[in-house]
Amino acid sequence: MTGQDNVRAHGASAGQPCGLRVDDATVTYRNGHTALRSASFEIPAGTITALVGVNGSGKSTLFKAIMGFVRLARGRVEVLGMPAPQALRRRLVAYVPQSEDVDWNFPVLVEDVVMMGRYGHMNLLRRPKAADRQAVDTALVRVGMNALRTRQIGELSGGQKKRVFLARALAQDARVILLDEPFTGVDVTTEDAIIELLGQLRNEGRVMLVSTHNLGSVPEFCDRAVLLNRTVLAHGPTSQVFTRANLQAAFGGVLRHFMLSETDERRAQSVGIFSDDERPLVFYGETATPREPGTHSRQQSS
């Protein structure tokens, strides 16, 4: 292996193995619409990365391409240094879908949904062993859903359903977890619980790619960000990607952007508030400011 190959296999960041590498990914749907064109980025393991962009910018398409649900017309995806299909066969990747993508009328218990995460660890008869039951128990406790384990999945609230799907990913012991808008329709307490859990998973060396419209939460819990608009506009550490110029390029007229005059002389600079639907992002000068711990500032819909 050459020095360059070594960097490719183990990621660009010194000391951190490459978690996910998307190279020149292009997806064209059957109706001829190219939802993603030449998208390229890479993220190291042990990180949480935000995937941010307007409605229709290709976030779900990117997830589906990584999962092999839609075909790449061009390009490739590598997971943990191996081609994505190999990583998928080894059940190293889990997808936590948007609520709308799931048929909630399907009669299945919460604990059965989480057990589905164990299928790849079982033989063809799919008879759970003690280790499988243990993994399900642990996952349900970690997401705070153990008390509701014998409920029908369709009887849960939106936030509870999301936690069940996250538990399924944990039971699977996925090293790479793709979360499609995990905070939509979720109260702030649940959002904080999910963020706390994602932090623990990062410390275990896993890779999380999280699509979200909560711009204000991104600097708070995401190490990195990928800005998408049918291709990758910017990617890298959040502090470098979340600039006014990049956000304006990604969101254009869609983003609500307010400039406030600052009366406090200590902050005699412009204050900008960027909002894409949910929790707003506040800029003092050119710096995005994470929310202070314990404070919540969800924007009311206008």
Ligand SMILES: Nc1ncnc2c1ncn2[C@@H]1O[C@H](COP(=O)(O)OP(=O)(O)OP(=O)(O)O)[C@@H](O)[C@H]1O
């Ligand atoms: N099965 C499909 N066939 C044709 N076009 C599709 C299909 N699925 C998505 N698209 C189109 O591809 C584009 C990207 O859709 P995608 O769902 O990836 O966007 P998104 O960024 O996840 O949006 P949102 O923020 O609304 O969830 C959109 O223009 C959408 O209409």
